[in-house]
Amino acid sequence: MDSVRSDRASGSRIPVALKILIAGGFGVGKTTMVGSVSEIRPLQTEEILTGAEGADDVSGVEGKTTTTVTMDFGRITITEDLQLYLFGTPGQDRFWFLWDELSQGALGAVVLADTRRLADCFPSIDYFEQRGTPFVVAVNTFDAENRFGPDAVARALDLDPGVPVVSFDARDQVAARNVLIELVEYVARRQYAGASA
Amino acid sequence: MDQDAGPVVRPYAMTQGRVAPSGGDFDLVAFVVATVPDLASGIQLQPEHHAIVAAAWEPISVVELASHLDLSIGVIRVLLGDLRSAGLISLYEPPAATQPHDVDVLKAVVNGLRAL
Numbered sequence: 001m002d003s004v005r006s007d008r009a010s011g012s013r014i015p016v017a018l019k020i021l022i023a024g025g026f027g028v029g030k031t032t033m034v035g036s037v038s039e040i041r042p043l044q045t046e047e048i049l050t051g052a053e054g055a056d057d058v059s060g061v062e063g064k065t066t067t068t069v070t071m072d073f074g075r076i077t078i079t080e081d082l083q084l085y086l087f088g089t090p091g092q093d094r095f096w097f098l099w100d101e102l103s104q105g106a107l108g109a110v111v112l113a114d115t116r117r118l119a120d121c122f123p124s125i126d127y128f129e130q131r132g133t134p135f136v137v138a139v140n141t142f143d144a145e146n147r148f149g150p151d152a153v154a155r156a157l158d159l160d161p162g163v164p165v166v167s168f169d170a171r172d173q174v175a176a177r178n179v180l181i182e183l184v185e186y187v188a189r190r191q192y193a194g195a196s197a
Numbered sequence: 198m199d200q201d202a203g204p205v206v207r208p209y210a211m212t213q214g215r216v217a218p219s220g221g222d223f224d225l226v227a228f229v230v231a232t233v234p235d236l237a238s239g240i241q242l243q244p245e246h247h248a249i250v251a252a253a254w255e256p257i258s259v260v261e262l263a264s265h266l267d268l269s270i271g272v273i274r275v276l277l278g279d280l281r282s283a284g285l286i287s288l289y290e291p292p293a294a295t296q297p298h299d300v301d302v303l304k305a306v307v308n309g310l311r312a313l
Contacts (some may be wrong), residue, residue: 014256014289017226018298018306037313043264048208048271078309082302085260105224105291105296107306148253161234173313181310188303196280 009185016174020180021102023089023128024112025120029140030088031072033112036176038074038086045071047098069095071102084160089124099127108134108183112170115139115148118156125157136164138179150196162186173196208272211245216271218278225260225270228251228289229277240283245276251286 022030035042047069072088088100089095103109109128113121121137128135139153148156150165159165164182168175231253248266257265263264265271280286292298 010228014228014230015303017228017258017291018302019291031285043261045260045264046269048269063219074262075261076310078306082309083258084306084309085258087225101225150223154310177310181307184303184306184310185297188300188307191282191298191300191303 008164010036014083015081017083017085019085019087019102019106019134020183021089021099021109022112022169023099023124023135024108025114027118028112028114028117028120029142030112031139032086032142033085033110033140033170033176034072034074036171036173037076037180039077041073042072042074042088045073047071051167060192064107069098070093084087087100103128103131103133106133108136108187110179110183111135111137113137113139113152113153113157118153121157125159134190135185136166136183138170138182139165140169140170141167142169143196162189199302208269209275211243212275213270215275219277219282222274223259223277224289224291226258226291228256228258229262230256230287230289232285232287234266236273240279243276245272246285249280251274253286256289 022033024030031042031172048067069090071090071163074086076084076086078084084107089099089102103157109124111121111124111128125135125137127133137153137157137159139150141147147167150167154163154165157165164186166182168179229249230252245266246269249262252262252265259277260262262268263270264279267272268276277286277288281288287311
């Protein structure tokens with residue numbers, strides 16, 4: 001494991017950080033989940049879009065040259081040398097380019113689903129399937145009504161066989177942590193299958 | 198009313214309008230660590246550069262640095278590029294994206310999460 005690096009005479013060890021994305025529709029509990037498992041109060045960071053990204057056609061609104069996107073993130077220290085960063089992805093589709101940056105090198109993603117608005121997680125699932133980013137679907141059951149079993153959700157979302165679907169309460173630290181364990185074990189299984197194929 | 202007018206200093210003013218860091222881009226979870234006290238340097242530093250060097254005496258990720266100093270990701274990248282060019286910080290990239298994650302690392306993550 002080459003996750004130990006050091007620098008300077010002082011011998012500060014440089015940790016390795018892994019990224020996990022928390023995705024899903026608006027108001028499904030992304031920030032709640034980051035907050036449940038993060039060891040630090042979830043922090044925010046901003047990316048300011050300028051004309052340089054070429055993302056928006058500003059003709060007609062030339063006065064508006066910047067847009068601010070806010071990302072929530074949290075951190076879990078696994079060992080002195082290994083940290084996990086959780087990023088709540090910005091919800092709107094027009095910020096896909098930020099997702100590209102976030103998913104670059106990411107360990108995997110958790111797609112949060114609300115069974116009353118299941119279609120809200122389609123864009124996230126399409127995105128990760130196309131990029132080949134491993135993901136699990138976690139149904140947030142903060143509202144006890146309207147529960148469907150994992151099998152029904154997997155069918156409704158037309159998931160590839162093997163993609164884990166779990167139910168959890170995003171406010172519950174242990175439950176949220178178990179979703180992350182599910183994801184990492186899934187990533188390891190995929191890797192093992194890929195290596196032996 | 199003041200908020201409607203937007204920030205007093207436009208965000209990219211402190212980078213002289215530059216939007217890309219010199220010497221190439223780096224990841225949000227790359228680690229930054231200051232290499233030498235910045236008074237040894239001959240280059241012209243802005244207060245934000247000094248703040249970064251001070252905050253990076255212990256290794257810190259790019260995204261946390263941006264959050265702590267209340268600078269946008271794009272701005273802090275340009276400033277970090279300056280500091281890297283001046284030899285005042287080192288940047289450590291996370292393992293390459295294309296490289297599969299080490300199974301030992303994955304096991305360590307699972308064990309670490311279980312221990313929470």
